[in-house]
Amino acid sequence: MVTTSALVRFLKSKNVSTGFVDQLKVNFRPLISPFDDLINQLQNTTSVFDIGCGSGQFALLLAEFTKVQKIGGVEINNNLVNNASSLLNPYQHKIKFSFQVYDGEQIPNLSDYEVVLLIDVLHHVPKHNQPEFIVNIYKAMAPGTRLIIKDIDAGSWLVYFNKLHDLIFAKEIGNEWSLENLKSFVTQTGFRILEVQKKLIYVYPHFTLTLEK
Numbered sequence: 001m002v003t004t005s006a007l008v009r010f011l012k013s014k015n016v017s018t019g020f021v022d023q024l025k026v027n028f029r030p031l032i033s034p035f036d037d038l039i040n041q042l043q044n045t046t047s048v049f050d051i052g053c054g055s056g057q058f059a060l061l062l063a064e065f066t067k068v069q070k071i072g073g074v075e076i077n078n079n080l081v082n083n084a085s086s087l088l089n090p091y092q093h094k095i096k097f098s099f100q101v102y103d104g105e106q107i108p109n110l111s112d113y114e115v116v117l118l119i120d121v122l123h124h125v126p127k128h129n130q131p132e133f134i135v136n137i138y139k140a141m142a143p144g145t146r147l148i149i150k151d152i153d154a155g156s157w158l159v160y161f162n163k164l165h166d167l168i169f170a171k172e173i174g175n176e177w178s179l180e181n182l183k184s185f186v187t188q189t190g191f192r193i194l195e196v197q198k199k200l201i202y203v204y205p206h207f208t209l210t211l212e213k
Contacts, residue, residue, distance in 0.1 A: 002039045002065050004030050010064060011057065014087060029057065033120065034199050034206055038150060039065050041210075042115065049073060049113040051137065052121030053099060056084025063091040071095060072113060074102035107133075111142035119150045122182075123174035124166075130175065131185065138189050138213060147191065147211040153198065154178040156205035165204075179207045186211055 007030040030036065039061055042048065046069045050059055053073030062068045071088065075081050084099040091097070100108065110116050116137065125133050137147065152162040155178035166174045177185075183193060191211040199206045 002036055004036045007035055007039070007061060007065075010061070014060065032201055032204055034150070034197075034201065034208065035061065037197065037199065037208065038117075038119070038148070041148070042066050042068070045115050046070065047072075047112065047114045048117060049108075049110050049115070050117045050119070051102075051107075052118065052124070053080075053084050055080045056087040056099070058117070058119060059084055059097070059099075060087045063088060063095055063097075069095060070113070071097040072108070073097075073099045074108060075099065076102050076104060107136045107140040110137070110140040110145065113145065116141060116145060116147045117150075118147065120152070122149060122151050123162075123176040124170070124172070125175065127175040130177070134186065135189055138191065141213045143213050145213050146194070147209075147213070149182070149186075149209045149211065151182075151207060152176045153205040153207045155180060158200070158203050158205045161203040162205075179209075182209065 008028065012027045035058065042062065043066050045066060048062055048068055048071050050073040053059055053075050059071050059073055062071060073084060078101050081099045081101050088095065088097045122130060141147065152159055154176035159176050162176065163173055166172055179198065186209065187193065191213060193209065194212050195210040197208040
């Protein structure tokens with residue numbers, strides 16, 4: 001089983017070229033987010049697509065700590081996309097990877113991937129675009145593909161700590177869903193709920209939804 005301390009030690013040995021704040025996010029995010037649970041859940045997964053892959057932090061953890069053979073991802077910032085590719089370069093002999101700039105509208109074809117990830121991304125999508133965003137992900141997936149949504153639960157009053165966090169680090173206020181509302185919506189969209197997890201880390205009320213098309 002992978003531990004949080006192992007993830008932090010590994011990430012601290014890597015360099016992110018997108019700035020000091022992003023380096024801090026890469027190094028210490030496993031301390032406030034259940035990355036250990038996610039990595040352990042994906043141990044035997046062979047192909048993963050990370051929507052909102054950032055600077056490649058989670059893709060790097062997949063490459064180092066799981067048996068993944070193919071990783072894809074999209075991000076809106078070209079510098080972050082380039083950094084993700086740079087971080088994965090040392091693994092090119094054993095992993096096929098591809099990161100693209102996301103135009104904010106078109107979800108890439110996800111049919112070749114076993115698992116699609118949406119880790120702390122949904123609450124950054126403008127509120128009026130969120131339902132269509134989820135539906136478009138569903139349409140881009142093949143039947144049997146899993147979608148893992150990790151986000152912050154608006155059903156908890158502790159959500160305001162995450163809003164403050166995003167205001168400081170992302171200069172925006174998040175549009176979090178309550179776990180119950182999201183469960184209802186994804187079911188209406190056509191997803192089957194496989195697993196639901198909730199985990200409070202410090203003041204962050206996390207939930208993880210594992211879904212299947």
